[in-house]
Amino acid sequence: MLGLAFAMSGPPGGATGAGGAAGAFQQFITLALMFAIFYFLLIRPQQKKAKEHRALLESIKKGDQVVTAGGVHGKVASVEDGIVGLEIATGVIIKITKSYIAAINNK
Structure with a gap:
């Protein structure tokens, strides 16, 4: 370890020569x-x-088919400020944070 420290140091006396700049x-x-x-x-x-x-x-609007970051597929039932109502089955609406929508699957 000590030998490596000496190998990485400059020349003896601390002279750097003209190549410093x-x-x-x-x-x-x-x-x-x-x-x-x-x-x-x-x-x-x-x-x-x-x-x-x-x-x-x-661009998310009511009626869009979306996929969340967790892989949940559903239809947008409502869009509020930062919350989206997502219908994942008939009559089953969950609320998710808008930023967790990964893609829109309108086909």
Whole structure:
């Protein structure tokens, strides 16, 4: 373990040479490149999916066939502020939170 610490340290005497500023700039470029990769591969697609889900929730109306995040299929009986009345069988209406609707299945 001690040998590894010496192998990772700089040259004896703490001299860094003329490459100190160039090394810092290279680390900054690497960090910026990593952030760009994370943005385009993770953050941006997730924001796009959230925007599509928000639009889906806004378009829900009475009579739509929907599927909840838990897999319950039903017909929308009522839409209030944040609560949806979902008819899962004839005369059986359950109330769910609007954000738990995963898809609309109007066929």
